[in-house]
Amino acid sequence: MPTRSSGAVQTEQVSLSVRPGEPTLVKKCQATKRYKNIQRTDLPTTTPAKHKRTRDLQLSTWNVRTLTQPGALQALVLELRHYKSNITAIQETRWIGNNVLDVSRFRVFASGNATQRIRGTGFIVDPLWSEKVIDWKPVSDRLCVLRIKGKFFNISIINVYAPTNERPDDEKDAFYSQLERTYDNCPRSDIKIVIGDINAQIGREKTFKPTIGSFSLHPKSNENGLRLITFAAAMNMRISSTYFQRRSSRKATWSPPGGGKKCQIDHILIDNRHASNILNVRSFRYTQADIEHHDSDHYAVGAKIRFRLSNIGRIRSTKQKKYDVTKLKNNRVKENFNARVEQQLKERNGELTIWQDCHIAMKQAAEECLGYHQPEKKEWFDDECKQAVQRLIEAKNMRTTRARTEEIKQLQRNKKNSLEERKENLTDSVLMILRSSSQ
Structure with missing residues (x-):
C-alpha cells in the first residue's frame, strides 16, 4: 500500500496512508480531530505583519457640581487616575476667575465666573498629555478650549456647560451663538470635539439618523436636543454618544434628585471627517469621588479615541538648582x-x-x-487624607444596605472633618511663621 512521501513532516509519530479516490492527506487531517497536530512544513511560512503603534486617548466629561470644598479636587484627581482618564472636561467647578495649577502631577485648567461662584468649566490633564498642550483659551464660565499637539492633526476640545431646558430662549440663543463663534475660531485643519454637559436629550428620530445614530436612551428629542442636532448638522458634526449600542445603564448620564427616570444629557460630538476615530463611548455609573459630601448626580462619560500623539515634546525650561x-x-x-x-x-x-x-x-x-537645597513641600492633603477618601470609595463600591448607608454617612463626616482640620492646621502654621518673621 503506498505511503505518504517525506515531503510533509509529522509532529506526531503516526503512520498514514492514502488510497486511490480518497481526499488528500492535508484535507483528511483537517477534518479529523485525531490528526489536528500534523503540520505542513513544505509550505512557505509568513510572519504576522507588525501593527503601527498608536496611542488611544481616553477622553472624559463629568459635571462635578462643585470643587469648592476642601479636598474635593484632590479626591477627583485620585478617581480620574483610577479610571485612567487622560483628559477630563469638568463642569460646575464654581471657581472664581481663570486658573492653571498642578495637583499630583495633573494639570488643571479652570475657566470661571469673574465675581460669583457659579457655573465654571475646565480640564484636568494627566502628566503625559499635559506636555502636548499647545494652547488653552478660557472663553467664559460656560465655554473653554484646549488644544493638543498631534502627529498629523492637532485636536481642539471645546468644553461646554449649556443652559438647561427650562432657561429662557434668549440665554440659549446667546450660548449657541458663542459656541458657533468658538468653533469657527478653531483652526480648520484640527480635529474638533465638543464635549460636556449640554443638557440636551437626543431622540431616535430617523430623520436625524446621519447625525445622531440609532441608539439614544430617549425615543424623542426635547427642545435642547433639537438645538444640539441643528448645531451638529450645521457644523458637519456627529453626536457620537448616541452612535454606540449600549445597555441603558451605560447610556444614562444624569440621575434626577429623588430617584426619577435617568437621562442622557452629557454628550460628545466630533466632526464627520474624523468620526471613525472614536472607538467607544460609555458612561461610568459608579464614579465615587466625594463631591460636596456626596456623589455628583451626573455620571462620568468616557470616550476611547484613536489618536496619533506627536513625538515632539514641549521644551521645558530647566529650573536652576540652589545650593544649601x-x-x-x-x-x-x-x-x-x-x-x-x-x-x-x-x-x-x-x-x-x-x-x-x-x-x-x-x-x-x-x-x-554644601549640596543642593531641597524645599519642603507643605502639602496638607497627606496620606491620612488619601486613606480617608479611599475608605469612603471602597464602602460605596459595596452593596448598598441600610447599615451600609449609615456607615457611608459616618465616613463622609470623618473625611470632611479630617480634610478641614488638616487645611486649618497648615493655614495656622503659615500665619505663625509670617507673624514671627514680621516681628
Whole structure:
C-alpha cells in the first residue's frame, strides 16, 4: 500500500496512508480531530505583519457640581487616575476667575465666573498629555478650549456647560451663538470635539439618523436636543454618544434628585471627517469621588479615541538648582568649604581666567560640601487624607444596605472633618511663621 512521501513532516509519530479516490492527506487531517497536530512544513511560512503603534486617548466629561470644598479636587484627581482618564472636561467647578495649577502631577485648567461662584468649566490633564498642550483659551464660565499637539492633526476640545431646558430662549440663543463663534475660531485643519454637559436629550428620530445614530436612551428629542442636532448638522458634526449600542445603564448620564427616570444629557460630538476615530463611548455609573459630601448626580462619560500623539515634546525650561548655603553657618562646614576652594584653585593653576577659575572652584566645592537645597513641600492633603477618601470609595463600591448607608454617612463626616482640620492646621502654621518673621 503506498505511503505518504517525506515531503510533509509529522509532529506526531503516526503512520498514514492514502488510497486511490480518497481526499488528500492535508484535507483528511483537517477534518479529523485525531490528526489536528500534523503540520505542513513544505509550505512557505509568513510572519504576522507588525501593527503601527498608536496611542488611544481616553477622553472624559463629568459635571462635578462643585470643587469648592476642601479636598474635593484632590479626591477627583485620585478617581480620574483610577479610571485612567487622560483628559477630563469638568463642569460646575464654581471657581472664581481663570486658573492653571498642578495637583499630583495633573494639570488643571479652570475657566470661571469673574465675581460669583457659579457655573465654571475646565480640564484636568494627566502628566503625559499635559506636555502636548499647545494652547488653552478660557472663553467664559460656560465655554473653554484646549488644544493638543498631534502627529498629523492637532485636536481642539471645546468644553461646554449649556443652559438647561427650562432657561429662557434668549440665554440659549446667546450660548449657541458663542459656541458657533468658538468653533469657527478653531483652526480648520484640527480635529474638533465638543464635549460636556449640554443638557440636551437626543431622540431616535430617523430623520436625524446621519447625525445622531440609532441608539439614544430617549425615543424623542426635547427642545435642547433639537438645538444640539441643528448645531451638529450645521457644523458637519456627529453626536457620537448616541452612535454606540449600549445597555441603558451605560447610556444614562444624569440621575434626577429623588430617584426619577435617568437621562442622557452629557454628550460628545466630533466632526464627520474624523468620526471613525472614536472607538467607544460609555458612561461610568459608579464614579465615587466625594463631591460636596456626596456623589455628583451626573455620571462620568468616557470616550476611547484613536489618536496619533506627536513625538515632539514641549521644551521645558530647566529650573536652576540652589545650593544649601544655610550649612555655612556651621563653622566646620565653612572651614571645609574654604579649604576645598583653595585646593581647587591650586589644582587649576591658572588654566583659564581668574574669574573662570574662581567660578569653577567655588561651584565644585559647593557641590561637594554644601549640596543642593531641597524645599519642603507643605502639602496638607497627606496620606491620612488619601486613606480617608479611599475608605469612603471602597464602602460605596459595596452593596448598598441600610447599615451600609449609615456607615457611608459616618465616613463622609470623618473625611470632611479630617480634610478641614488638616487645611486649618497648615493655614495656622503659615500665619505663625509670617507673624514671627514680621516681628
